[in-house]
Amino acid sequence: MDHRRDTLTPLYATFSTNLAAAGGIAHRTQSTTEAVETIAGLPGDLSPKVIWVSSRVQECQPEIIAGLRDAGYELSVPDQPATVRDKPVGLTIARVGIAETGSVLLHEPEIADRSVSLMTNLLIVVCPINELVPSLDEAAGVLREISKSGSSYATFVTGPSRTADIERQLTIGVQGPAVMHVVFVPDITSM
Numbered sequence: 804m805d806h807r808r809d810t811l812t813p814l815y816a817t818f819s820t821n822l823a824a825a826g827g828i829a830h831r832t833q834s835t836t837e838a839v840e841t842i843a844g845l846p847g848d849l850s851p852k853v854i855w856v857s858s859r860v861q862e863c864q865p866e867i868i869a870g871l872r873d874a875g876y877e878l879s880v881p882d883q884p885a886t887v888r889d890k891p892v893g894l895t896i897a898r899v900g901i902a903e904t905g906s907v908l909l910h911e912p913e914i915a916d917r918s919v920s921l922m923t924n925l926l927i928v929v930c931p932i933n934e935l936v937p938s939l940d941e942a943a944g945v946l947r948e949i950s951k952s953g954s955s956y957a958t959f960v961t962g963p964s965r966t967a968d969i970e971r972q973l974t975i976g977v978q979g980p981a982v983m984h985v986v987f988v989p990d991i992t993s994m
Contacts, residue, residue, distance in 0.1 A: 811932055811933075811935060814902045814935050814936075814937060815829070815831050815902075815932070815935060815987065817902040817903065817905075817937075818900055818901070818902040818905050818935060818985075819831075819905070820905070821902070821903065821904055821905025821906075821961075822905030822906075822961065822962060822983075822985060823905070824905065825905055825961045825962030826962040826983070827905065827961070827962035827983040827984065827985060828982075828983070828984045828985070829905075829984075829985045829987065830984060830985070830986045830987065831932065831987045832986060832987065832988050832989075833989060834988070834989075835864075835866045835867060835870065835988060836870065837988075838867060838870075838929065838986055838988040839866075839867055839870030839871055839873075839874060840874075841986055842854075842867070842871060842894065842927055842929075842986060843871060843874045843876065845892075845925065845927055845984055846891060846892045846925060849891060849892060851877065852875055852876045852877060853876070853877045853878075853879055853890070853891075853892070854871065854876050854877075854878055854879070854892045854893070854894050854927075855878075855879050855880075855881060855887050855890050855892065855893045855894070855919050855923055856868070856878045856879065856880055856893075856894045856895075856919065857880070857893075857894070857895040857896065857911060857913075857915075857916035857919045857920065858880050858913065858915070858916055859895065859896050859910075859911065859916055860894055860895060860896050860929065861878075861880065863896055864896060864929060867929060867988075871894075878894075880915070881915045881918055881919065882915060883914075883915060883918075884914055884915060884917070884918035884922065886915075886918070887915075887918040887919055887922045887923060888918075888922045889922065889923075889924060890922070890923050890924070891923065891924050891925060892923060892924070892925045892927065893919040893920060893922075893923030893925070893926050893927065893980070894919070894926075894927045894928075894929070895909060895911070895916065895919050895920045895926070895927075895928055895929070896909075896928065896929045896930070897909055897928050897929070897930035897934065897985070898910045898934065898945050898949070898957075899930075899934045899935070899936055899941075899942050899945045900930045900934060900935040900936070900985065900987070901935075901936060901937075901938065901939055901941075901942050901959075902935060902936065902937050902938070903937060903938045903939065904939065904959075904961055905961055905962070906959045906960060906961040907928050907930055907959070907960050907961075907985055908942055908945060908946070908957055908958070908959055908960075909928070909957065909958045909959075909960060910949050910956070910957050911956060911957075911958070912952075912956050917956070917958075920958070920960065920980075921980075923980055924980060924981055924982065925980060925981070925982040925983075925984075926960075926980035926982070926983045926984070927983075927984045927985075927986060928960070928983070928984070928985045928986070929986050929988060930985055930986070930987050930988075931987070931988060931989070932987040932988065932989045933989070935987065960983070962983055
C-alpha cells in the first residue's frame with residue numbers, strides 16, 4: 804500500500820481550499836495527457852494561441868510542451884522581461900506546493916523566467932503532486948537546497964496578484980497575474 808498516495812488526497816484538498824480562498828484554482832490530473840488537456844482548456848478562446856513559457860518548463864516537462872504544441876499552441880520563451888508584459892497566458896513550474904497556505908514555491912533564477920510568472924495576465928503553474936507538502940516547515944528544506952545552488956531567487960505565490968494601494972480598494976491583477984491556476988500532475992518531477 805502506498806502511504807504517501809493516501810496522504811496526497813487530503814493534502815490536495817487543503818491546498819485547493821486555501822488557494823481558492825486567495826482567488827486561485829487548483830486542478831489535479833492523473834496523467835501528462837490530462838494535464839495538457841487541462842492547460843489547453845484554461846485560456847478559453849485564445850487568439851492567437853500563444854502561451855509564454857518559462858525555460859524551466861521546457862527543461863523539466865518536455866511532454867507537456869510537446870502536447871501543447873500538438874494541441875495547436877505556439878509556445879514562446881521570453882528573452883527579456885519586457886517581451887512578456889501583459890501577455891494573456893504564462894506557464895511555469897513549481898518546485899513545491901504548500902497545502903497549509905495554498906502557495907507554490909517558484910525557483911526562477913533567470914529574470915526572463917520570472918517575467919512569465921510576474922507579468923502575464925493568466926498564470927498556469929504545473930506542480931508535481933509528489934512535491935505537495937503539508938506546511939511551510941517542510942518547504943524550508945527546498946529553500947535550503949535552492950540557496951546552496953548559487954541561484955537563490957525563489958518566490959512563494961498564493962493566488963493572483965492583489966493590492967489595496969489605491970484608495971484602499973482591493974484590486975486584482977494590477978501588479979501581476981489576475982488569474983492563477985495550479986495544475987498538479989502525478990507522473991512528472993520539478994527538477
